[in-house]
Amino acid sequence: MKRAPTHSYPGINLGRRHASADKAAEVVTFGFWVFLMSDLVYFGLMFAIYITMIDAQAGGPGPHELFDLKSVFAQTLILLTSSLTVGLAMLALKYNLPRSRIVLWFGVTLLLGLSFLALEIRDFMAMAEKGGIPQRSGFLSAFFGLVPLHGLHVAAGCLWLIVLGIQLRVMGMTDLVISRVVRLALFWHFLDLIWIGIITIVYFGGLTYG
């Protein structure tokens, strides 16, 4: 297909030198936004389920016994920092810095993502020790339906970081790879957004109403 000479997608700044990355990127990026919208509905519904099930503790342990806000705080800091590092990778892309700079920020993001997951899993194990397993009550089912779903997305994001890091080295800065970097950054910010919802509704909401 003939490519248009200017990039007309308003949301993402690919940088002037990527003017050829264009119409194709526009379509793909828009498609990815649509995917994120659909994914957001999944999370929205899981939040709704959680809210309806805060009281369904069936005599089992509740938010006050199970939630460790210090760890949640640490996870929040880590995840927000990782959004910053993804942003720095995007800036490296925008200002035409060497490819190794993007790979570097990807590496830092990956480390932060993995430490987030490690902390989260440690939390889950601590909850399990106190009897907080999903089989115990509707409330815990809803918790474990939602928070690990976000964790699974972070894990998928980590895998994507690795694969795209390799592709940056192997395939180079092609239009395709650049457009993937843009989409991965979108995805990573999306995970942050969901996490903000999780601390507000799952942790704070749970402690307030549970």
Place this chain on the structure above:
Amino acid sequence: MTATESGFFGRLNWDALPIVGLIQDPNANEIVANTAAGIVLVGVVAVVSLLTWFRLWGPLWRDWLTSADHKKIGIMYIVFAIVMLARGVLEGVVMRAQQAAGPGDGFLEAEHFAELFSTHGTIMIFFVAVPFVFGIANFVVPLMIGARDVAFPVLNQISLGLTVSAGMMLMVSLVVGEFSTGGWTAYPPYTGAAFNPGVGPDYWIWAIVVSGVGTTLTGLNFAVTIYKLRAPGMKFMRLPMYCWTIICSSILLIFAMPPLGVAALLLAADRYLDFHFFTNDLGGNMMNYANLFWLFGHPEVYLLVLPAYGIYSEIFATFSAKRLYGYNSLVIATMSIAIMSFTVWLHHFFTMGQSALINAVFGIATMLIAIPTGVKVYDWMATLWRGRIRFTVPMLYGLAFLMLFVIGGLSGVILANPTVDYQVHNTLFLVAHFHNVLLPGVLFGLLAAYNYWFPKAFGFRLNEFWGRVTVALWTVGFMLTFLPLYFVGLMGMPRRSFSWEDPSFHPYMIVAVIGALVILAALLSVLVQLWVSIRDRDKTTAPVGDPWDGRTLEWSIPSPPPPYNFAIIPQVTDRDDFAAAKEQARAYPKPEAYEDIEMPRNTGIGFILCVLSGIWMFALVWWIWWLAILITALIVLAIIVWSFDTNTELVIPAEEVRKEHEAWLDLVHASAAVNRDHETAPENRGLARPDLEAVT
């Protein structure tokens, strides 16, 4: 046996084969079950042997299974939908026969009857209506908006693969194990592990999850295609009505499929991991399931019927040779329906304990939907008014739709009143209502579309005589089968009953089974029409591409269209641009220059994911954990490997495009134009003569 202590083959053993049941205890019920399994096996063997005999494996792989061409993917969707339709209709006939065999128990066991209505509903919605609707959309939408393919051709192929593999799971469930007995809605706690430990609900869950992913991606694909790939000059208010309905449908898919995925996956968590989302104990709440399911389920019926409305809009305009009446009001009505469809889900469970106020709000919201639908019906009738009407097959479907659909819609307004709903809830009145909107609404629309766009896809028209016979059989069959159900429903006969006692139901049941046989004849007639049409195709060829004096861009190109659809991307200046071009004598322009065209290369990823997801579902249903984990890893690996492939585009040189296009233009100029009196005659080669009377 629990999930954790299952062996190498999980819980799979010889008892899962229906033939074992027949040997141990031969009776009518087992014979029916084994016949069904036998039909599946014979079908598979027949297809495999025919492919081998005619040495078609190579062409099948090269031209179809690995193709990313939206036209071929659309045709494969439709073939799949018709195969599944055959099973769904047969099940319907067996169910009607069972109820007609009363009073008393009939010839099937209760469990078997429950499996039948569960598979019938699941198949007809997810594996007939959805793939048929999006098969037509796949074929038509890019042609209508002047694009060379959909936005994501490979994703499109993957969507098809996932839909087909999920549908195959329903076929597998006939041969290995059993399907769910929980209806197409699969309400827990009945479908939970406590009441239903077998494999049935698991087949339902994974078929729904996998096809749901495929369908969501289809919605994404079409939304992006229509937003971003319209030909230059095709503003939104120049978009053909059909594309408007597809964009609404796609938006509904994007937002309405996730609730279904969530419902099915949470049910899976309950069944596999002992969670308590919907169980009776430890804080589970099945109302969450009901809300999730219908948050999907109601938009679902509109995302099926809106494209049918779009099809009728195109057909009424074309076969009246008039501009669609009230285009703006139709656009607004379509959008209103799409949005309102998210505000009425609760009317599916008025009787499940909400307050009267909530029921009233949802009842009124439901009745409001009838307003935009009514606008549409009047617009269609006004389109017919003083048109140059031809009673071709699609038009006949359209007229049957106009009359019958209004009855179905009105019975919906009756049901929208919660006080009335309390009386007829869960009776055959409801069954009559939704078949009354789904058959004349969706199915007739799809069959009309099949007749309307067939010459575009294959270059020859379908047989008119057998087409008319088919319309008559569907219409009569529908009326005989489902109109009596309104009456027995009002008399109090519950739906889904394998056994009944009241002798006053009997005459209605007899009429209904006769109707079911007429519907079976209608299905056969569809196949006969296809057979006769292929046999006599020399008399109906229309390679020039415009057999119906069409109004939209897809008629301005050859039939069948070349892989790249448009040699030159058209510049759109009007709504119904091709009709305007013909009136202003600027149709079939000779381009000044041609360009190289990049098209997606063939790829096997859709087929690979189809096979892998099929095995994945089977492993999960039968608790073969090692296999499920292995396949999960392979799916991730396949996607990663595929993402390294950069050689995805194929360039068609400008010279080749020029040669093909000019040969076709020569054919256009050499062909004799025919007027509308000879539309169905052999001399209609697809070049329409402007019909001066019809110019408005």
